[in-house]
Amino acid sequence: MRGYILRRLLLLIPNVFILATSIFFLMRVVPGDAAIALNLTGDGTILSWEAVEQTRENLGLNDPIWIQYGRWMGNMLKGDLGYSPLRQLNVSEIILAKAEVTFLLAFLAVIWGVLFSIPLGIIAALKRGSWIDQLIRTFSVGGLSVPNFWLGILILLMLVHWFKWSPPIFQTDFLDDPLNQMKRLIWPSVAIGISFAAIATRLIRSTMLEVLNQDYVRTARAKGLHRNRVILRHAAPNAILPVLTLSSLLFAGLLGGAVVLENLFALPGMGQQIVNAIGTRDTVLVQGIVVTLGVLVMLWNLVIDLLYVVVDPRIKLD
Amino acid sequence: MPLLEVKNLKTHFFSDDAITKAVDGVSYNVEAGETVALVGESGCGKSVSSLSVMQLIPQPPGKIVDGEIIFGGQNLLELDREAMRRKRGREIAMIFQEPMTSLNPVISIETQLTEAMTLQLGITPKEAHTRAVELLDRVGIPEPDVRIKQYPHVFSGGMRQRVMVAMALSCEPKLIIADEPTTALDVTIQAQILDLMQDLAKERDMALLIITHNLGVVARYADRINIMYAGRIIERGTCKDIFADPRHPYTLGLLESIPRLDQPKGSKLIPIQGQPPNLSDLPPGCSFQPRCRFAQDKCSVEYPDITDLRNNHSSACWEVNNFKAIVESGVSK
Amino acid sequence: MTSATPLLEVRNLSKEFPVGSGGFWSRNSQTIKAVQDVSFSIQPGETLGLVGESGSGKTTLGRSIIRLHEPTSGQILLDGKNVLDLKRSELQRVRRRMQIIFQDPYSSLDPRLSAGNIVGEGLLIHNLTSSKSEYRERVAELFELVGLNPIMMNRFPHEFSGGQRQRIGIARALAVEPEFIVCDEPVSALDVSIQAQIINLLEELQEQLNLAYLFVAHDLSVVRHISDRIAVMYLGRVVEIAEGDELYKNPTHPYTRALMSGIPIPDPVIEETRDRMVLTGEIPSPLNPPSGCVFNPRCPIADDRCPKIVPELRAVGDDHFAACINADGYGAVSANS
């Protein structure tokens, strides 16, 4: 198992390398740079071109692009994602402080999705064709079609406008005060998780229908087992397994949802940072966040694969 | 009194556009301890008729619309769901065609083998475990105490079918229904499994109902045969009678159209022309009539009743009695 | 063997498949030795039956011969010329002479092409017709040749039954006028009553067009019915090869005997009196075949030499070869036991 994990981690290296290289060169195309932004006066005019040029020289922006690339990649090997001159902070520090919220939002979205979809999907399959099935299917098509940020707006509207709810002030670490943190994250993560729940419900419903037609379910019935045991012990585990794969396919999308919803709910995560960074052309920070998000998704996929090894006896390492 | 008596069973499948009469008035019986075969091509309703006995057809779209299934003096169709559940596995067990998909991939062999015993026989898990190991040993699985802990995917097709046989035996049923039990297996493994099933049935005085399309298997293992075509039984009799003296053109056609190991190259096969009918759109009269070499006007008007000849040999053909003469005179369409 | 140059001769053909991902970091890369050192020949107009259970390599062998798989080593001689040495353009021409018919009547026809276009594809590829009307005429002829109504040319595969689809597959192969056809389990997916129709069709076509067949199947009864000679394969090797009647009457390799005895004959009177020989054990994985004679772990007459020696095919009768070191003494051993 340990060898397998190590090998999988090694396999991440080329992917991270391609990702980092692509985003680095993409960001070189961006018109304007941090040196200009640093030398703006209050009304948005450039202080002086000499000063800009001086700043460029100081930041190493005048070096040949390969040198800049080499420097950034070299630093990344040390876990250093570069320096944001606009914020005067190390990108790694910024991200370390902000990654938790973004990850937690996406993670909670998966949790809500799983909690919703398993019972709904199974019930829909068992009651196929009934009004309950119709209702659940309507929910799942609808849930897929509603943009998560709009759902977030609606939730905010209802909570703040009609129920006079105010979000708790965010200032603690998750571990210090999980309850406060949860209160803050619960609604945005629900808004993100709805789409996952909708897709997972459909998936579970259709796999459950398929599984119910499988030979081994017939075998279980032929043994004279009780209906509940047939459904819960023989059919359901096989129908639920694919949700793991789904969570790894959709995790990137859920992180994307978190990025948007952070901006709506004013949560200090990577989403807020990247929108700010784009607004100020802080390309180093954009690079850092993009790479971090990619690595998060790749690690999540690894975790899911490992989980499969644990829950599905058919999957062996190698 | 026979152990199992199926009387005029009709199982139909309903869809928006059509009614598929998968089983349409089938009667047969199985005496205690004997081996009976239900023979036919794919789609003739033989599997549905056996699943109907167990009441395992998917409902809907399937429905048993008529008939009686009398097992040990009781009409199974009149039992409530709970009572029927208690019969399954305990008194009638079943073995299916696809050993690769008939076992649950995420549950250990041990659980799958013992769960019925603890439930149906009311024994403790520990006793069930001991019995399961004995059973695996009996069906020829090496190192049963080790392999019982494993999951189905590490077993080969033949080994899984042995596990299925062990599972079917576990509650000592009076009847085992085997639906194409060896079709998915290799020839040398087929022989192993069928011999094993036959030995075990003799040893424990169980009746065996084999559903198959393979006439060779029937000739080797069955005492009595029922031949099905398009949802009905068209001929039945003892194994020897059917092979030596077929009285239905379909039976004759089957025997003439299969290549035999003991016949040299060049021996002529006489195929049955056309193809099996669509069960939701049967031809008028006798279902076999459009493909029958000897069909007459009468055949496309009315379905012939199944008629007894002698020694429980019966056939559903208008010409049962002078069948031989017709075949010899070579009348053809 | 008999007569002049055979149409097709296979010499020491082997085919290995790598298993596993094959990417870097994947340890213990293994190979499946699907076909090992197989040799035989086929005369024009002759049928060689190739029989074996799953994992015997019979399908791989058939496909390697027409180069759907690239053989690992060995020679395939068509009219004495090694097909494996051919350049791409020359291979094209040879492709016309060797065709294949598949087992699965569903996946072997492109669902998006009409039956007529499926049958006519070979005509287009090899420019065998000069005009649109000649093309249609030729396709219609091929339809009639395999017993299909040319009216059905514009229908799509899903509108045909399994037997009819198999006829379309046969017509497709015949379109390029081959001399040799690999029949890869052509009837095993069909219903009992349809099988005979296709077998008879194949026999009629052979007579009419002087075709040579390599008839690959797992069902020895079918193979015996259609073949002049029969090769029996087990775990990638040919263990016995002989003329059909000879093989049936004097099976020499213990595996051949077991295979035959495993096949029930549809006649209860014969079945009652037949000698039975039921093998123990399972077919080993081709990933990890037994050493020496591949059959030795299941063989009732194996002795301590068998795990060490790989037996060669050698003559045991008239045009009858078997790969078993105990083949001669078989009668004596089985009489003792």
Next chain:
Amino acid sequence: MTTQPPEKISNTLVNALTRLSLGAGMRRSMQFSRRYPSGAFGLVLIVAVIVFVSTAGMLTPFESHRTIAPKAMAPFSRDFDGAMMWLGSDELGRDVFTRLQHGGRTSLVIGLLAPLLGTAMGTLLGIASAYRGGVVDLLVQRLVDVMISLPGIVLSMAVILALGFSLWAVIVALSINGVGGAARVVRSHALSQSQMEYVDAARALGASDWRIVLKHLLPNSMAVSLVLFTVGVGAAIVAEAGLSFLGLGVQPPTPSWGNMLTFAQNSFRFGPHIAIIPGLTISFVVLAINLLGDTLRDALDPHLRGRD
């Protein structure tokens, strides 16, 4: 006169009437809607939306970017000149109905072009990857791995940042979102297709690689690509809205459904209709497309057929 049972007469009558009044095309669409009611519903909704956006400027006397009323007037209020504003005014006092029509044009153009580009690129990559194998496959696979490990919206943000904030930048950025997924799905589909015996048969007949790809693999992958495209349309409309909502998509004054929501987060200070109307519109359009996409998948994918 011969007598006929009444239901038979009525059936004949109905049949004759159907034939006379509806014609063959109509009958086929009737069949379609009976078989796939939700797909038909989606189709009707989509047609309605297309009519809605193509009548922009015809139904209202307003211009999309001109302030004509006080801020955030409720639906059915009147502008300065007393003209009726069916859906009220927005946070800058512009007519919401007019903006919805004009914004729909932008959103639909993006919603169609982006997935068209993306699916086409993905399909080509996928087929090339599946059929060429080897190094091409390995490279494409790695690239796809990387693409799908990034949240689409973040990838789009980065691309837009690089290309500048124009309509075309948005389209290109959103098209890239679909490439990875499409390439992966088409690749696996084409792989399974190329293992089908009909491909072997073509090879045995001597068909060239090009012939196999063009005549067999591509036509058999089109159904998959079509389904991917429909799914992509919905996704692109939502993604455009998300980007615009963050101020990174279509830039004012060009209206889009997304940027109509930019200030919606503060709309509880103004009026909820500013947030609800464009969001509801997006949801309905995406719902319609999803329903149609589902139906297409059912109708085109034989594996899913009959499973609903």
